Amino acid sequence: MxxxxxxxxxxxxxxxxxxxxxxxxxxxxxxxxxxxxxxxxxxxxxxxxxxxxxxxxxxxxxxxxxxETEPHNVTLYFDGGFDLETKRSGLGCVIYYQQNNKKYRLRKNAEVEQLNTNNEAEYAALHLGLQELEQLGVHHQTITLIGDSQVVLNQLSGDWPCVEEDLNKWADRIETKLDDLGITPEYNVVSRKKNGEADQLASQALKGVEITSTMELDKK
Known part of the structure; x- marks a missing residue:
C-alpha cells in the first residue's frame, strides 16, 4: 500500500x-x-x-x-493460451503473497470455451487472477501484475490504444474489478520464459488438467 x-x-x-x-x-x-x-x-x-x-x-x-494478518506484498502472474482448432482457452495465474509473517504461493488454472482470440484469453487469465485476489481478501493496496502479453498490459496502462470491441469489454471488466477492490496496479511485461509458471498452468488447462493449490514457501 x-x-x-x-x-x-x-x-x-x-x-x-x-x-x-x-x-x-x-x-x-x-x-x-x-x-x-x-x-x-x-x-x-x-x-x-x-x-x-x-x-x-x-x-x-x-x-x-x-x-499483517491479511494478504499483502502481492504479486500476480498470469497467462492465457488459445487453441485455434478447438476454440478452447487455457487460463493460468500464480499469486505470491505474505500473511501473518509467512510467504505463500497460490496456483490456479481454468479451461473456457467462450473466447475467440489469444488476446482475449490473456485478459481472461488476468481476470481469473483478480477473482482469486478477491477470494483471498486482498484490497486497498498496490499490486504488481506480471504477464508476457504486451497487448493486455500496455492497453491497461494506457500506453497502447484498445480499439477491438471484445478487448475493450475485457479492459473495462478488469478496471472495474481493480476499482472495486481498491487495488492500484503496477504493470510489468516480461518474457514468456520469465512467466513460465503461469504459462504452464494455461497449457495444463488446455490439456484438461485442473489445478488449484496454495502452499507455504520456505522462509529462505
Missing part, C-alpha cells in the same frame, strides 16, 4: 506552509511523519492513497497492524 503525506508545517517565526510528499510505502510514510511530529511544528497530518482515501496517523497505524 502506498500513500502520500499531507501536513501543515509552522516555522519558529510563525510562518506556515502546506506540505505534500510523493507516494511511498505506508510504513515508511508513518516513520517520516513521526519524525516530523518530533519537531513540534506540524499539524493536520494526513495520509492519502491513490484513491484519495485519507487516514490519520492513528488510523493508518491501526490499518498497518491489521494488514
Amino acid at each position: 502506498e500513500v502520500r503525506i499531507e501536513l501543515t508545517y509552522k516555522t519558529p517565526k510563525g510562518a506556515e506552509i502546506s506540505f505534500r510528499s510523493d507516494y511511498m510505502r505506508a510504513a515508511k510514510a508513518v516513520l517520516i511523519a513521526e519524525d516530523f511530529e518530533k519537531t513540534g511544528r506540524t499539524k493536520n497530518i494526513l495520509f492519502v492513497d491513490y484513491h484519495d482515501t485519507t487516514w490519520t496517523m492513528k488510523d493508518l497505524k491501526k490499518l498497518l497492524k491489521e494488514v
Whole structure:
C-alpha cells in the first residue's frame, strides 16, 4: 500500500506552509511523519492513497497492524493460451503473497470455451487472477501484475490504444474489478520464459488438467 503525506508545517517565526510528499510505502510514510511530529511544528497530518482515501496517523497505524494478518506484498502472474482448432482457452495465474509473517504461493488454472482470440484469453487469465485476489481478501493496496502479453498490459496502462470491441469489454471488466477492490496496479511485461509458471498452468488447462493449490514457501 502506498500513500502520500499531507501536513501543515509552522516555522519558529510563525510562518506556515502546506506540505505534500510523493507516494511511498505506508510504513515508511508513518516513520517520516513521526519524525516530523518530533519537531513540534506540524499539524493536520494526513495520509492519502491513490484513491484519495485519507487516514490519520492513528488510523493508518491501526490499518498497518491489521494488514499483517491479511494478504499483502502481492504479486500476480498470469497467462492465457488459445487453441485455434478447438476454440478452447487455457487460463493460468500464480499469486505470491505474505500473511501473518509467512510467504505463500497460490496456483490456479481454468479451461473456457467462450473466447475467440489469444488476446482475449490473456485478459481472461488476468481476470481469473483478480477473482482469486478477491477470494483471498486482498484490497486497498498496490499490486504488481506480471504477464508476457504486451497487448493486455500496455492497453491497461494506457500506453497502447484498445480499439477491438471484445478487448475493450475485457479492459473495462478488469478496471472495474481493480476499482472495486481498491487495488492500484503496477504493470510489468516480461518474457514468456520469465512467466513460465503461469504459462504452464494455461497449457495444463488446455490439456484438461485442473489445478488449484496454495502452499507455504520456505522462509529462505
